[in-house]
Amino acid sequence: MAANVPPLSDADLRQLRIFRAIVESNGFGAAQEQLGISRSTISSQMSALETRLGVTLCRRGRSGFALTDHGQKIYNEAIKLFAAEDSFRAEVGAIRGSLVGELRIGVVDAVVENPNCSLDQAIAAFNQRAPDVHVTLLIVSPNQIENALLSRQMEVAIVPNQPMNSAVQMQQLFYEEQRLYCGARHPLFDQDTAKLPMEDVADLTFARRGYSVATAFQSLFKHAPAATAYDMEGLAHLILSGRFVSFLPTHFAARWEERGEMKVLRPDFLSFKIGMCMAHFPHAVLSRMAREFRECLIEAHPVYIGAKKQAG
Numbered sequence: 001m002a003a004n005v006p007p008l009s010d011a012d013l014r015q016l017r018i019f020r021a022i023v024e025s026n027g028f029g030a031a032q033e034q035l036g037i038s039r040s041t042i043s044s045q046m047s048a049l050e051t052r053l054g055v056t057l058c059r060r061g062r063s064g065f066a067l068t069d070h071g072q073k074i075y076n077e078a079i080k081l082f083a084a085e086d087s088f089r090a091e092v093g094a095i096r097g098s099l100v101g102e103l104r105i106g107v108v109d110a111v112v113e114n115p116n117c118s119l120d121q122a123i124a125a126f127n128q129r130a131p132d133v134h135v136t137l138l139i140v141s142p143n144q145i146e147n148a149l150l151s152r153q154m155e156v157a158i159v160p161n162q163p164m165n166s167a168v169q170m171q172q173l174f175y176e177e178q179r180l181y182c183g184a185r186h187p188l189f190d191q192d193t194a195k196l197p198m199e200d201v202a203d204l205t206f207a208r209r210g211y212s213v214a215t216a217f218q219s220l221f222k223h224a225p226a227a228t229a230y231d232m233e234g235l236a237h238l239i240l241s242g243r244f245v246s247f248l249p250t251h252f253a254a255r256w257e258e259r260g261e262m263k264v265l266r267p268d269f270l271s272f273k274i275g276m277c278m279a280h281f282p283h284a285v286l287s288r289m290a291r292e293f294r295e296c297l298i299e300a301h302p303v304y305i306g307a308k309k310q311a312g
Contacts, residue, residue, distance in 0.1 A: 015049040016078045018042060019057060023075050027065035076151050083152035087287045099130035103289045106140045106148055106157035110232035110252045111276065116174035118300035119158060125296040133289055141230045143211035149279060155290040156297070161275035162211070170277040173301040177250045180270040181262045185242020193265050201266060207235060207244035220270075 008016075018035060025031040028042050035042065050057050057071035067075065086101040103126075111117045123135065140148055145159045149168055164170060180201075182188050188196070188204075201220065208218060208225035218225070227244050229235045232252050238244045239262060247270075248262075256262035278297050280286060286294065 012049070012052060015045050015052070016081070018045050019049060020075065020078055020082070022046070022058070022065070023067065023071075028060060079151055079153045083155075086289075091288060098132060099289050099292065100132045101287070101289060102134045102136055103156075103287075103293060104136045104138060104154040105293070106138045106145055106154040106159070108142050108145070108159055108231075109139050110249060111158065111176070113251045113254075114174070114176055114249065114276075115251065116176070116301075117158075117276065118174075119297070122293065122296040122300040125299065126293045129296070130289065130292060141211065143230065145279065149281070155280060155287060156293055157279045159277055159279050161277050164279060167281060168279050169282055170279045171298075172275040172277045173297060174276050174303075175273045176276055177271065177273050178247045179250055179253070179267050180245055180265045181239050181248050181253055181256075182245045182265055183240040183242045183256075184261045184263075185240075186245070186263075188265065189242075189263050193263065194268075196266055198266070198269070201270070204245045205243060207238040207246040209235065209247075 018031070018037075021034050022028055022031045022042065025034055028039055028046075031042060032039055046057065053074065055070040055074070056068050057074055058068060059066045082102075086103075089101040107119065111119065123137075126133070127135065138148070138154060140154075140157070142160055142162060145157045146164050146168065148154050149157060150165060158173070159170075160176070161170065161172065182193075182204075198220070202222045204221065205223065205226045206218070206221045207227040207229060210228045210230040227238050229238055229246075232248060235246045235248055236252070236256070239246050239248070240256065245265065250264075253262055253264075257264070278294065280290060280294060283291065283294075
């Protein structure tokens, strides 16, 4: 039978926080600035933690930083531990009349330019109500959001409307318009594409997203996707290469359109909207910090939410 780990000391908790910073910074070097300590101190603290836990947590060297299987499990449990600690501090703070702790918020990339997104207003309102809460904002790929929520790496996330674990609740806040684009190096760029025959569109070389959202038009293409990206910036690089076409949010592609580096294809047909949702655990198990931030998000997006309530 495996022996239980003795009660955690302050030193153990400090080392686990260092470990979390290393994982989330993807390496020892990158974690130095965040932690404000030397690399040699980080290394000695990690060695002490591995000795304390009796497992190797990560591999580091010329090949780069990588978690071991044990390290991934310890990281997941550490996230739960710190989430429970933050929840305790938040609830005690609430009893005393103030909100304290860390609120971790996830958001997908390329929404900051979306005129329908008022996340900045929600953050401002939340900070005014809870100035002692440390807000950590994480830019996360949509295919990572679910696991991040379930493992308590974050409490609230902004994510495209997509299938989620039944434990995760979703509420639409705003939408994102998507269109098909080609780059200036693409053979179609200098042609009149407003009425491009759909059979010609179907024959184009297509780059897909590496997650389930925005697949509505993928079946139109004759050939399997020739490239994959897991974020909007990656798709933009593929489009700008001139070798692929793909869908981008109109607000994100606008900068390249204005510079004459991208062009939309068949906007009359190949255009659709994706709902952007707030995702979180049921209200009853959210920390008071997360509940307060949820209310700030709802208040910052009254147009769509109000329209949904009237329609209901």
